[in-house]
Amino acid sequence: MKRIIVTGGAGFIGSHLCARLLADRNEILCVDNFFTGRRQNVAPLLGNTGFELMRHDVTFPLYVETDEIYNLACPASPVHYQFDPVQTTKTSVHGAINMLGLAKRTRAKILQASTSEVYGDPAVHPQVESYWGNVNPIGPRACYDEGKRCAETLFFDYFRQHRTRIRVARIFNTYGPRMLPNDGRVVSNFIVQALQGHDITVYGKGDQTRSFCYVDDLVEGLIRLMEAPDAVTGPVNLGNPVESTILELAEKVIALAKSKSKVVYKPLPQDDPTRRRPDISQARETLKWEPKTPLDDGLARTVHYFRTLLAA
Numbered sequence: 001m002k003r004i005i006v007t008g009g010a011g012f013i014g015s016h017l018c019a020r021l022l023a024d025r026n027e028i029l030c031v032d033n034f035f036t037g038r039r040q041n042v043a044p045l046l047g048n049t050g051f052e053l054m055r056h057d058v059t060f061p062l063y064v065e066t067d068e069i070y071n072l073a074c075p076a077s078p079v080h081y082q083f084d085p086v087q088t089t090k091t092s093v094h095g096a097i098n099m100l101g102l103a104k105r106t107r108a109k110i111l112q113a114s115t116s117e118v119y120g121d122p123a124v125h126p127q128v129e130s131y132w133g134n135v136n137p138i139g140p141r142a143c144y145d146e147g148k149r150c151a152e153t154l155f156f157d158y159f160r161q162h163r164t165r166i167r168v169a170r171i172f173n174t175y176g177p178r179m180l181p182n183d184g185r186v187v188s189n190f191i192v193q194a195l196q197g198h199d200i201t202v203y204g205k206g207d208q209t210r211s212f213c214y215v216d217d218l219v220e221g222l223i224r225l226m227e228a229p230d231a232v233t234g235p236v237n238l239g240n241p242v243e244s245t246i247l248e249l250a251e252k253v254i255a256l257a258k259s260k261s262k263v264v265y266k267p268l269p270q271d272d273p274t275r276r277r278p279d280i281s282q283a284r285e286t287l288k289w290e291p292k293t294p295l296d297d298g299l300a301r302t303v304h305y306f307r308t309l310l311a312a
Helices: 012-023 039-045 085-106 142-162 186-195 215-227 246-256 281-287 295-311
Strands: 003-007 027-032 051-055 068-071 109-115 166-171 200-203 236-238 263-266
Touching: 003 012, 003 085, 012 027, 012 039, 012 215, 027 039, 039 051, 068 085, 068 215, 085 109, 085 142, 109 142, 109 215, 142 166, 166 215, 186 200, 186 246, 186 295, 200 246, 215 236, 215 281, 236 281, 246 263, 246 295
Parallel strands: 003 027, 003 068, 027 051, 068 109, 109 166, 166 236, 200 263
Antiparallel strands: none
């Protein structure tokens, strides 16, 4: 039994990770400031003696004992991370410093949930971990993109300077139950609009691409990366290598929701990537991992979740 901290543990991905780690018979300390996390996401876990929930902001130090840390704390959708961009940057940078300091003191392994956004609007396709990216450092998305890039820098500096046992995962578009209905991400946007019979908002021509990974597959990848030998520091891409256009996604959602919604087009937001697909060769080779859930199956489960949520 390991003592494991999950920061951002009441969020979309974090709550699924907490549930899986708890099912694997670990003791979990779920840390969240509830800006985008929700207590109801982890409510089913509260009766378990191996689970503890703490309201805490990672921009402040945390004084506990632990064996492993999954650092997921940071709003991950433009609507939320642009609401208070200074705080978003502080969460990525100060949060990384505080969690790395904790890992150094306790000699714990620590995993950073980084993002495909470190590649920006990529000039290399598909994206490989050796690509340095094409990020606008002064644009409206920079608080998130550059915050995560700086967090990666800190992780590798702690690794080189203090021999901290690090793992860095670059997470691509992830979807599934417990996404927030108002988070502005494309999957939740489309599903909520379709279920409510509203027009589906597609930005640009809809020919920009994304790769959508179901949350259970991602959680498996995160755990395999944490359990890998210490020589596997990453960064490692975790995402679905199957590429879909945004228009194709909209059509799938309309069909699965049995909706009469129509697609309407709006201008593309500034710095929005035109293509995004991970090269997961490294994950396949070092972690023996790749996504298993077909997009149609994952979307059907997510539509069911939102249908129930909206009905309530």
